[in-house]
Amino acid sequence: MKITWYKVKKGDTTAKIAFYHGVGIEALMNENRNIPAYYSYLEPGTFLRIPTNIGYDLSEKDYGCLYEYGWRELETDRLKMHSMIHSEKIGASVAGKPIWLFRTGSGKKKIFFSAAWHGNEWLNTWLLMKFLKEWQKNRIQKKRWFGIDLEELCREITLYIVPLVNPDGAALVQEGIHGVQHSQEEILKINEGFKDFRHWSANASGVDLNHQWPAEWKEEAASSPEHPFPRHFGGYTPLSEPESKAIYELSMKEKFSHVIALHSQGEEIYWGYAHQEPAESKELANRLAKVSSYRAVQTADSKAGYKDWFIKEFKRPGFTVETGVGQNPLPMEASMRMWITCLPLLLESCTFPDFS
Template sequence: MISYQVKKGDTLAKVAYNNKVRITDLLFFNRDILSEMDYISPGTYLQIPEPGPVSHIMEKSACFYEYGFRELEKDREVLAESFVSEQIGTSRLGKPIWLFKAGQGKKKLFFSGTWHGNEWLNTWLLMEFLKVLQKKLNNKEKWYGIDIDGLLDQTTIYIVPLVNPDGAELVQEGLNGQHQYYNEIYKINQGFNVFHHWSANALGVDLNHQWPAGWKEEAASSPNCPFPRHYGGEAPLTEPEARAVYELTMKEEFSCVLAFHSQGEEIYWGYREMEPSISSKLAERLAGASSFKAVRTADSKAGYKDWFIKEFKRPGFTIETGVGQNPLPLESSVRIWITTIPLILESLTFPDFS
């Protein structure tokens, strides 16, 4: 048994993984101070048991602990030899919002993830996609029979894997007294210190309800003040995270966009019949690759995909990668990987609509 002092950014899953023990064992040996719902505070001392079997750690293509801005920074260094990364903006708390680019072709595809703080598994998914893509390119290997190297001669992939770093951090690590918006967030969350339900940014604005496409209608049926979810702000595009994606999209004029969320294994492809007629066929191709269900529209407006369709009249898709209550459990990562990677690769074969 060893004693471990918790560092900023630690979670139960990260401590368990790094010490090659199970979360259940960590909870058992620290049962006097921890429960499964607890966040662990920096400075706390935990008792770490002797390492157990590590077979669960060696499983392929699975996420074993929370993935946020700290993990992204480490992986950005790993990916630097193959892909360009560029900061396109900052969050409310000043965290960088990173863009990754792969390929050099004329056709531009845009993938984005973790618009909602409790959907951070999609950041892991997109970063893992880039890491495997790097290996495939280095080894000149096909992926699901697709010549990736050849495709990227005609295509440039743009990826913003973590649109909402502040919200993801709050979900994963909780709220401490040093937080810049401690009082505001504490009030929004009605005094509770559990944030698994939180999808907004650091000021209680839902970044996927920030877009000038039916914003007034959506606002009329949503919270009218900062809230953990669905509050669209005082006006469209008030939040720096949304502005960063807006400015990138206006600059690059993407051929097609895929915004990744994690609720329902569905593919939303329409917006008020403004989408091109081919969108339904493309959605069926994505559905066939992933086993997801293609659905024309969700019962909401003011989303990024809605605005993109309205603004450019090009195909846009909201991809819901998971099933269950957010944040999805870590074991969902295997299913998300297996079902979503073929969908992503299928989208690379779409025509150029620019």
């Protein structure tokens, strides 16, 4: 077995390096005993020993998501998209990372999917980008998808997708403090000096982007942290964060027929808010539950979320969909189950009535 040397660059993780060099993670770790077996982040500029001629074959079709999917991977995939899927920058994160919107279709019914409001839920970014790539492939090949004629559907709907609302939070979870070049001392202080960010759900200011919304924000804030924190701190005022403002401005401009915000804990579908949702919301949630095997639940024990605000503001259907089960961040092997269960849910939602 031959050995080559590799210099770690920004954004690298053990899973990414193993994938791009065609080796297993265990083989990579065995050659680099200086990397702790316990979860660790790689220091840019250090060198790793890479075993070669192993012939380790990795396929997304066989294993699902194979490495951490963040803003760099999204940018690479964005540039490969067919012209049928338009992308535009709608804002930037606290640390200056782009927030990308993807749009496809030409119909008057506008639908919005979003994901990775919380940094440790980045697997849903992979899920929505895979959805877009499969959508594109099926349209090019003129294939029906779960019995749906996508060309006909695209004449009825315009689909808007923001796969990564919180790029800074995802980068912290995946890369540690190296993932942001902004207020590193303050971020470490919020994290009590610990360099493990797997539990981090906030943005780079320590604000939970799904607790930022003017839908009983004060009531939610009363039972949440009062200062920047890795999770649940809703900010000092609603919509204080650039990421939240970007989604707010998009929503006010487009006035979607309905929205789905993906999270990843519980395999549940929350469809209500303070009894202000349309009468049809329960039936629609049950349709989503039937095709996904998730459980439809009227409300969660929280307020000030994006879905809550959307229902309050527009009196139209809004859904928080929890795609996974377990502790966040979910392991990459959970991606197959997430894809298999959530794909029919997303497609089913595209057939909902127009509430605009």
